[in-house]
Amino acid sequence: MKLHEYQAKEVFAEAGIPTPAATLARTVDEAVTAAEELGYPVAIKAQVQVGGRGKAGGIELAADADEARAVADRVLGMELKGYSVDRVLVEDAVDFVNELYVGVTMDRGVGRPVAMVSTRGGVNIEEVAAEEPDAIAREHVDPAFGMFDYQARKVVHEAGIDRAVAGDVASVLTTLYELWTERDGADAEINPLMVTDDNEVVAADAVFNVDDDALFRQPDLAEMEEETAGDELEAKAHEYGFDYVRLEGNVGIIGNGAGLVMTTLDLVDHYGGRPANFLDIGGGARAQRVANALEMVFADENADAVVFNIFGGITRGDEVATGINEALDQFDAIPKPVVVRLAGTKARAGMEILDTDRVRVEETLEAAVQAAVTAAEGVDG
Ligand code: GDP
Ligand code: MN
Numbered sequence: 536m537k538l539h540e541y542q543a544k545e546v547f548a549e550a551g552i553p554t555p556a557a558t559l560a561r562t563v564d565e566a567v568t569a570a571e572e573l574g575y576p577v578a579i580k581a582q583v584q585v586g587g588r589g590k591a592g593g594i595e596l597a598a599d600a601d602e603a604r605a606v607a608d609r610v611l612g613m614e615l616k617g618y619s620v621d622r623v624l625v626e627d628a629v630d631f632v633n634e635l636y637v638g639v640t641m642d643r644g645v646g647r648p649v650a651m652v653s654t655r656g657g658v659n660i661e662e663v664a665a666e667e668p669d670a671i672a673r674e675h676v677d678p679a680f681g682m683f684d685y686q687a688r689k690v691v692h693e694a695g696i697d698r699a700v701a702g703d704v705a706s707v708l709t710t711l712y713e714l715w716t717e718r719d720g721a722d723a724e725i726n727p728l729m730v731t732d733d734n735e736v737v738a739a740d741a742v743f744n745v746d747d748d749a750l751f752r753q754p755d756l757a758e759m760e761e762e763t764a765g766d767e768l769e770a771k772a773h774e775y776g777f778d779y780v781r782l783e784g785n786v787g788i789i790g791n792g793a794g795l796v797m798t799t800l801d802l803v804d805h806y807g808g809r810p811a812n813f814l815d816i817g818g819g820a821r822a823q824r825v826a827n828a829l830e831m832v833f834a835d836e837n838a839d840a841v842v843f844n845i846f847g848g849i850t851r852g853d854e855v856a857t858g859i860n861e862a863l864d865q866f867d868a869i870p871k872p873v874v875v876r877l878a879g880t881k882a883r884a885g886m887e888i889l890d891t892d893r894v895r896v897e898e899t900l901e902a903a904v905q906a907a908v909t910a911a912e913g914v915d916g
């Protein structure tokens with residue numbers, strides 16, 4: 536689970552990491568009021584969970600109320616890398632002389648947490664890591680002992696951080712490591728950690744991803760996820776207990792079992808279509824779950840057709856087919872073409888039961904996928 540920048544900053548600030556004064560705003564008026572209260576200049580920052588917002592136009596400085604209004608008006612509601620911006624963080628702009636990078640993550644190769652420091656902050660750190668790995672200093676930590684002070688100082692020194700701020704950077708790194716441990720972080724990152732001309736360090740950005748499997752013991756962080764629920768469909772999927780990922784194509788995909796759904800995704804791609812989603816309804820296929828899944832894909836405006844790939848195992852094909860028919864009964868009209876492929880136990884009986892006035896039945900997965908891809912294209916024009 537990813538926190539938003541404003542949420543991660545709250546967590547960081549509470550732990551003692553310096554962050555700029557800031558207010559979250561959901562409307563242009565709120566943003567202007569926040570800016571007036573903070574004083575100019577302010578940075579106005581789109582709160583979407585993607586990197587590179589700066590380059591994509593999601594971050595801008597404003598020097599007065601007119602500029603704040605113009606920026607907020609432009610950024611709120613904009614589409615940023617597939618996400619629509621529904622809130623902005625209005626922040627005291629930092630006047631910086633340097634942008635550093637500090638981060639903590641799990642080094643799976645080594646099997647230990649690693650703390651990282653670089654003077655090359657403010658840019659895409661993955662690029663730096665790929666092109667000039669030596670520009671990032673790394674220190675592995677034994678989780679049994681935690682990060683010793685000398686380790687923090689050593690990695691900061693190795694990164695070539697200016698002595699005037701080295702102590703502060705080391706202390707930010709130590710706090711970040713402790714947070715990462717105590718709050719079950721997957722990745723914790725400050726990029727950039729800004730250095731001001733009077734040698735203060737400030738976390739101008741904040742990334743904190745929480746280990747999903749540990750959310751049960753981080754209830755306050757889990758609550759932040761609910762607050763986040765940016766995508767309505769993803770929120771619905773969560774409510775229904777589906778594994779769901781929204782994608783950018785036009786063919787909706789529903790199946791029971793992750794492998795089956797992945798295969799269907801691959802085949803859609805193979806036949807020249809683009810998947811609109813990954814939706815795994817899990818074992819069995821009871822009518823209500825099928826109806827919930829259909830409702831989700833019907834509600835997705837990107838999906839122009841649906842391919843249903845069901846394998847009858849313990850749940851027999853005829854039961855699944857009855858479930859699908861019952862699910863279809865819950866809709867007054869079937870708004871987009873639905874293609875069903877049934878396999879496994881009692882598949883043939885299932886195919887005979889399915890109501891072919893409302894769904895198209897195909898014997899093979901290949902034929903079902905091709906039919907859905909073609910149907911979706913027809914709608915697209
Ligand atoms: P990201 O692009 O999504 O990682 O967003 P960041 O928060 O890292 O901001 C990207 C860049 O915007 C920073 O590296 C800065 O160059 C600039 N920026 C962000 N906040 C401020 C600020 O308060 N003052 C100034 N001058 N620039 C900022
Ligand atoms: Mn950043």
